[in-house]
Amino acid sequence: MQKHSEIVILGSGLIGLSTALLLERYGLESIIIDKSPINLLESNKDRRTTAISQGSARIYEKIGVWKDLVKYSQPIYKIKVTEGIEADGLTFNYGMTEEGVMGYIVENKFIKKFLLKKVLKSSLIKLYSGTLVKGLKNLKNNTLQLKTENGTTTCNLLIGADGRKSNTREIGLFKYLYKNYNQNAYVFNILHKKPHKGMALERFFSTGPLAILPMKTSKGNQSSVVFTVDADKTFKNRSSFVKFFKAKYKDFFGEVLKFSKVSIFPLDVYSCLRYYKNNIVLVGDACQALHPIAGQGFNLGLRDCLSLSESLKKAKNLGQKVNSNLVLKEYSRTRFYDKSLLVGSTHNLNKLFSLKGKIISKVRSVGLKLFNRSDFLKKKSMLFAMGITDL
Numbered sequence: 001m002q003k004h005s006e007i008v009i010l011g012s013g014l015i016g017l018s019t020a021l022l023l024e025r026y027g028l029e030s031i032i033i034d035k036s037p038i039n040l041l042e043s044n045k046d047r048r049t050t051a052i053s054q055g056s057a058r059i060y061e062k063i064g065v066w067k068d069l070v071k072y073s074q075p076i077y078k079i080k081v082t083e084g085i086e087a088d089g090l091t092f093n094y095g096m097t098e099e100g101v102m103g104y105i106v107e108n109k110f111i112k113k114f115l116l117k118k119v120l121k122s123s124l125i126k127l128y129s130g131t132l133v134k135g136l137k138n139l140k141n142n143t144l145q146l147k148t149e150n151g152t153t154t155c156n157l158l159i160g161a162d163g164r165k166s167n168t169r170e171i172g173l174f175k176y177l178y179k180n181y182n183q184n185a186y187v188f189n190i191l192h193k194k195p196h197k198g199m200a201l202e203r204f205f206s207t208g209p210l211a212i213l214p215m216k217t218s219k220g221n222q223s224s225v226v227f228t229v230d231a232d233k234t235f236k237n238r239s240s241f242v243k244f245f246k247a248k249y250k251d252f253f254g255e256v257l258k259f260s261k262v263s264i265f266p267l268d269v270y271s272c273l274r275y276y277k278n279n280i281v282l283v284g285d286a287c288q289a290l291h292p293i294a295g296q297g298f299n300l301g302l303r304d305c306l307s308l309s310e311s312l313k314k315a316k317n318l319g320q321k322v323n324s325n326l327v328l329k330e331y332s333r334t335r336f337y338d339k340s341l342l343v344g345s346t347h348n349l350n351k352l353f354s355l356k357g358k359i360i361s362k363v364r365s366v367g368l369k370l371f372n373r374s375d376f377l378k379k380k381s382m383l384f385a386m387g388i389t390d391l
């Protein structure tokens, strides 16, 4: 293990890898440490897909991964949002803005693969996989010591990108807001009879939202499903789960021909009140982990990485240290509005659509239809969700 690096990134998830590549773009060296061994990082068992916004695709263009990734990305041409199985609701269409398609659905395994490939080729980034960080200690010379299973290393700035259950956040004693949603996201893929034509469907039920997201694949008409269900609802076996799903899916893209394995993610929200402290700065899920209802957690985290890399580049140009309070304060100030808005809005969206009862269901249904009539509101919210402008 290298004895010292000015910048250490903890975690080689999508956010940690992206941070290192954005720093590399400005000639900044870093080391990444991850507890998973390299064969596990490369095999990438994550079966999820991510809705990558236009804004995120443009960030990936900057670091040269989009040209590979775009081949595995399904453009989103239409999004339909409804209350339950109602036919009408809110529709967003390609062409309502001048910014291209609304986003892309990409399998996480491909995002990871191309990021990792670039990281392993870089002369400015070193990856220490299979290395669990067990403790952090601030030393007198304004450096931080990391104790790992494979020895110790020091750094001036530790970027905590170790995800939703971040140890960095806990050891660093960062204060945060937390709520357990008492919901699980069931994630799986379906092969269906009719083509999806790049359409994403989101149906809101009082038991939780059902999102069906179009995938690019040579295997036929395939979509990825993120089905949120109250944790109190349990299933005796796979067929009772399939039956429950089918009653909500109602063959929207035709009969389901094949189901993949199901992965289950318990849902909660973390939101740090401060983003840096004592030579540590947090990015991505380590700093704020959202409900997947709007498919924005990764996109928000990627904007953290971009903003931090720009602040650190500025620090270098001005001859300041990467852990200077001035620099990290600027990063926090730049990110505050975007983070607070998305944490708040996804939380409230989930709360609104979880309310049970016939009257509230009717109110939601009318609300969606009214929203649908305003091209101005639709365009504004689309540009925000696409990561192009703020609200």
Ligand SMILES: Cc1cc2nc3c(=O)[nH]c(=O)nc-3n(C[C@H](O)[C@H](O)[C@H](O)COP(=O)(O)OP(=O)(O)OC[C@H]3O[C@@H](n4cnc5c(N)ncnc54)[C@H](O)[C@@H]3O)c2cc1C
Pocket: 010, 011, 012, 013, 014, 015, 016, 033, 034, 035, 036, 048, 049, 050, 051, 052, 131, 132, 133, 134, 161, 162, 163, 164, 166, 167, 185, 187, 226, 265, 283, 284, 285, 286, 292, 294, 295, 296, 297, 298, 299, 300, 301
């Ligand atoms: C069901 C679901 C669907 C989603 N869909 C979308 C979507 O469509 N669009 C979107 O924008 N977002 C989506 N998200 C959110 C998105 O998946 C996350 O925001 C993103 O993956 C977070 O990446 P990360 O790198 O911050 O964390 P992680 O992916 O959790 O990576 C953390 C890394 O840190 C390492 N690590 C942890 N602790 C240590 C330690 N002590 N020592 C060393 N290494 C350590 C881990 O091994 C891991 O590699 C979804 C989330 C869920 C749950």
